[in-house]
Amino acid sequence: MFRRRLFGGFLAILLLFMASLVFVLYKRQAVSRRRQLTVYYQEREHNDIYEELTTLAKSQIWPWKHAKFNKSYVRDFFDRTPHLYVVEIRNSSIQIPSYVDQHHTYKGNIKQFLYTLETLLKEHNDIQDTILFLNLLDEPRLPDCDHCSSSGVFKEIESFHGLPLSNLDCLKESVIFPILSTAKISPCFRDILFPFNELLDQNLLDSLAHVRQNVCQWEPQSRLKTALFRGSLTGHSVAENRNHRLKVARICDSNESRILREYLKEGNFSNLYAKFQDGPLCDAAFNEAFEWLPYVKDLTSPKFSIPMERWDEISYLVLDMDGSSYSRRLATLCFLDMNIIRVGMFDDVLLQLLRHGRDYYHVAPDLSDLFSSIEILRNNWNLSQQMCLNKFERCRRILTFEAMKYYTKVLLTLYSKYVQFV
Structure with missing residues (x-):
């Protein structure tokens, strides 16, 4: 009788141990699955954001796709377009033409962009030799007069901001080059959007994220x-x-x-x-x-x-x-x-x-x-x-700095590929 009870108790303990072991193994597997799913969704989320950034970069470059410009007109365009900063990229290095004022009052507006550009060129990238025209002002520079002047949008902008767009030279008969700006009104300007300083300031972005x-x-x-x-x-x-x-x-x-x-x-x-x-x-x-x-x-x-x-x-x-x-x-x-x-x-x-x-x-x-x-x-x-x-x-x-840096890289890679200077 005593042996039966002892055996029964031992069997009960063994069954309890096996049940506990099964539970622990199941829980580990469940946690592992959750981790795999979490990693999967994080990777998918990450990829989705980078796909959006790529799409945005393409939307900025596509209006200028396959455009060809004569290098001999660059200086003339610079002379008649105030507050512009010209950057030449040659063999993965930055060259500033001698006629550009490297101590311009508003150069601080592109400080972080130039730093990011220099960083990108030091890394492995596909940015080809090209010429960039950086807008030193907050306001966009390339109005689409045919599209927006006749529709009354320019008057609406003037009323809202006091920005005298009606006085802008629409440059209809002059050679124009694509200008990279930090802002525009999308239907009415042909500027190419690049991130403003705060979006490329890694220390600031890191502090905001906390x-x-x-x-x-x-x-x-x-x-x-x-x-x-x-x-x-x-x-x-x-x-x-x-x-x-x-x-x-x-x-x-x-x-x-x-x-x-x-x-x-x-x-x-x-x-x-x-x-x-x-x-x-x-x-x-x-x-x-x-x-x-x-x-x-x-x-x-x-x-x-x-x-x-x-x-x-x-x-x-x-x-x-x-x-x-x-x-x-x-x-x-x-x-x-x-x-x-x-x-x-x-x-x-x-x-x-x-x-x-x-x-x-x-x-x-x-x-x-x-x-x-x-x-x-x-x-x-x-x-x-x-x-x-x-x-x-x-x-x-x-x-994040990595996201904004990625956008900048894609933007400049596409720009250097599709905007040709001959």
Whole structure:
């Protein structure tokens, strides 16, 4: 009897051990499968991004595909096109023609691009000998007058930015060369987009990527739902009807926004919801004083300045507006715990990789849907949180130095292959 019980106990322990062993082996296999799937999806995600970057680069070069230019006209084009920087690539090295001012005031605008180009040429690459025309200005340089002047788009741009496009020489009877610029309005300019400085600054991109945890997990009553803007009165005109930032500040100005503005300038961001509830729809102010502009004086003050990295302590929504052309702050805003409401007409490499309605919200240049767009994000909490999360996940993949360097490499490889100088 005792032996039977002993045998039965031993058998039970053996069965329990075997069951535990099977469970452990199964779990290991499951973890291994999950790891394989994770690696697979990460690789697929990585490949998808690089396919998009390749497609974007092709879209910039294709309008110039198989174009042939006479080298003897390069100097003439340079002389009649101010704020241009000419770079010759010969035998995988950079050559700057003697007639180019290497200490140009605006050369800093292409500093990171030149550094990236030099890095690429030192590595194994397919960039052939060629000539690059780099735009030192923020504004694009090659207007498609036939396409956009007759349709009234140029007048719309002039009204929005104060940029006098109607005065541009359309160069219809002159030889023109492809110009690489950091921004353009895609249907109306033939410039080739290259990444602006911030997109090629590895230290900056690495620092932006180190964001706080638990982003886009919002508590409805911890912050305002006010679309916030602080910045300068950037633009080509400070006339009241020809500056896009001033128009937004005016349309957002209200008694409620003025009270909030005065409260925020004290730097106290605690208990905002208790004091203001959701807050006004928007609050836009300038962080410098314009005493000589009486019609903006009530919207301007250095005391209104709020460090950008603290904006997401105040609200869930932020207004991103064009500067002289593209928005230099967009890369930083992508990693703030806020939804971006975009007011602007210009494209850049980053905007080409983001999508309206998925990663951010874009409003019309005439601001006709500004308030309704803000209301959509205020009243649809799940949509708003998901869009913020989409933005984070998207920018985490595309806003890396390796991604921007890859785009630059593909762009210049295609350029050197299809744009011929004879």
